[in-house]
Amino acid sequence: MKTYDIVIVGGGPAGLAAAVAAKEAGNDSILILERDHELGGILNQCIHNGFGLHTFKEELTGPEYAYRFIKQVLDLGIEYKLNTMVMDIAPDKTVTAMNREDGMFTIPAKAVILAMGCRERPRGALNIPGYRPAGIFSAGTAQRLVNIEGYMPGREVVILGSGDIGLIMARRMTLEGAKVKVVAELMPYSGGLKRNIVQCLDDYGIPLKLSHTVVDIEGKDHVTAVTIAKVGPDRKPIPGTEIRYTCDTLLLSCGLIPENELSRSAGVKMSPVTSGPVVNESLETNIPGVFACGNVLHVHDLVDYVSEEAKRAGENAVKYINEGCRDSENQDFIEIAATDGARYTVPSSINLDRMSDLLTVRFRVGDVYKDSFVSVYFDDERILHNQKRIMAPGEMEQIILKKSQLKEHEGLKKITVKIEAE
Numbered sequence: 413m414k415t416y417d418i419v420i421v422g423g424g425p426a427g428l429a430a431a432v433a434a435k436e437a438g439n440d441s442i443l444i445l446e447r448d449h450e451l452g453g454i455l456n457q458c459i460h461n462g463f464g465l466h467t468f469k470e471e472l473t474g475p476e477y478a479y480r481f482i483k484q485v486l487d488l489g490i491e492y493k494l495n496t497m498v499m500d501i502a503p504d505k506t507v508t509a510m511n512r513e514d515g516m517f518t519i520p521a522k523a524v525i526l527a528m529g530c531r532e533r534p535r536g537a538l539n540i541p542g543y544r545p546a547g548i549f550s551a552g553t554a555q556r557l558v559n560i561e562g563y564m565p566g567r568e569v570v571i572l573g574s575g576d577i578g579l580i581m582a583r584r585m586t587l588e589g590a591k592v593k594v595v596a597e598l599m600p601y602s603g604g605l606k607r608n609i610v611q612c613l614d615d616y617g618i619p620l621k622l623s624h625t626v627v628d629i630e631g632k633d634h635v636t637a638v639t640i641a642k643v644g645p646d647r648k649p650i651p652g653t654e655i656r657y658t659c660d661t662l663l664l665s666c667g668l669i670p671e672n673e674l675s676r677s678a679g680v681k682m683s684p685v686t687s688g689p690v691v692n693e694s695l696e697t698n699i700p701g702v703f704a705c706g707n708v709l710h711v712h713d714l715v716d717y718v719s720e721e722a723k724r725a726g727e728n729a730v731k732y733i734n735e736g737c738r739d740s741e742n743q744d745f746i747e748i749a750a751t752d753g754a755r756y757t758v759p760s761s762i763n764l765d766r767m768s769d770l771l772t773v774r775f776r777v778g779d780v781y782k783d784s785f786v787s788v789y790f791d792d793e794r795i796l797h798n799q800k801r802i803m804a805p806g807e808m809e810q811i812i813l814k815k816s817q818l819k820e821h822e823g824l825k826k827i828t829v830k831i832e833a834e
């Protein structure tokens with residue numbers, strides 16, 4: 413088997429953008445490994461529009477957006493293998509994969525880019541009482557069935573969870589002639605983007621019931637009804653608030669989990685908040701030369717940010733190869749911490765020498781905040797205090813740090829991002 417400088421695990425938008433950036437940064441030895449039969453990742457089943465407004469200033473469908481990057485990969489002659497499952501990444505960056513033509517094979521890589529995306533939280537992880545009849549799907553599975561396989565999962569639908577996939581599937585099922593009776597959301601706020609609530613629920617008169625959950629599923633062979641109930645602040649159902657909906661389908665859109673089994677077994681340090689790797693300013697994990705980007709790093713709301721982040725991972729992988737291991741043992745890192753309503757930051761540390769002139773730090777808030785401030789502290793000194801009309805857990809936030817500003821604060825040890833009322 414040939415050796416490669418950079419092996420990219422996953423050929424979704426993150427893997428594609430990282431490959432293009434690495435090639436444009438001057439590396440000619442790149443291999444993308446993708447387990448599916450085509451490149452493009454989850455975007456292939458997202459046939460709605462709304463992709464690419466930031467990157468291309470156009471509204472594209474998911475497959476159109478993916479194709480813009482696939483075309484660049486093809487035009488640049490970047491190598492890829494489809495139907496190829498990566499089974500293991502060793503700490504020394506030896507990648508083990510398998511497919512039908514090559515069988516099991518290993519590639520000793522100089523750098524590895526993790527771009528495996530995420531998967532949906534299944535019913536088993538949700539503790540819903542009731543039978544286990546047919547007719548319960550994750551929203552993404554239903555999306556694949558309708559948009560790619562050409563099957564309708566059902567005609568009368570209840571959706572649990574208001575993540576973006578659930579919202580988009582509420583509209584999709586309606587357009588295909590199904591009746592979506594309700595979207596129930598456990599939290600007092602939606603998990604999805606505001607624009608999806610307006611365009612996918614409000615425009616079609618589909619009710620969104622916040623602070624509600626499913627308390628019963630009826631039907632032995634197939635779903636016949638679903639009962640939801642209001643929950644209190646402790647998220648426990650309130651007796652007497654039950655509403656029963658006859659239906660044949662229950663779609664679950666209750667969160668996404670970054671696919672990090674490979675990262676974990678390689679010894680990559682993980683964040684308990686994002687369930688993705690902990691990375692520095694270069695999007696490099698604790699294993700030198702192993703980088704992460706896209707939904708495997710943290711779940712993104714917009715693919716444009718995935719592409720932008722992945723570009724940085726690709727460029728930094730090339731820098732790593734050209735410069736060798738860049739960390740000396742007692743090198744100083746500036747820590748970035750998230751507190752008071754900010755849940756996490758990506759990245760979570762900065763090496764000032766390697767930082768680019770501008771660094772985008774992304775984070776999410778843990779609740780809905782109105783007319784509050786995003787504050788940034790350099791040690792104890794507040795250096796940024798930006799008012800935002802509204803912040804919600806479903807939407808990613810960002811701040812941009814300037815290298816010159818960090819350099820002015822000699823001896824800076826910690827940057828803190830927090831949400832303040834005033």
Ligand SMILES: Cc1cc2nc3c(=O)[nH]c(=O)nc-3n(C[C@H](O)[C@H](O)[C@H](O)COP(=O)(O)OP(=O)(O)OC[C@H]3O[C@@H](n4cnc5c(N)ncnc54)[C@H](O)[C@@H]3O)c2cc1C
Pocket residue numbers: 421422423424425426427445446447448452453454455458461462463464496497498499527528529530552555576577580671674705706707708712713714715716718
């Ligand atoms: C239903 C839905 C609707 C969305 N709507 C919008 C929208 O309207 N606008 C927008 O901007 N964004 C939207 N997004 C978000 C956007 O699609 C994602 O942010 C983006 O696809 C993430 O890219 P990724 O490359 O990180 O992951 P993915 O697209 O998931 O790609 C990961 C790839 O890695 C491969 N892989 C995983 N493990 C392995 C392995 N072990 N070996 C080999 N290959 C592997 C997978 O097969 C997959 O192809 C939506 C997402 C979903 C799910």
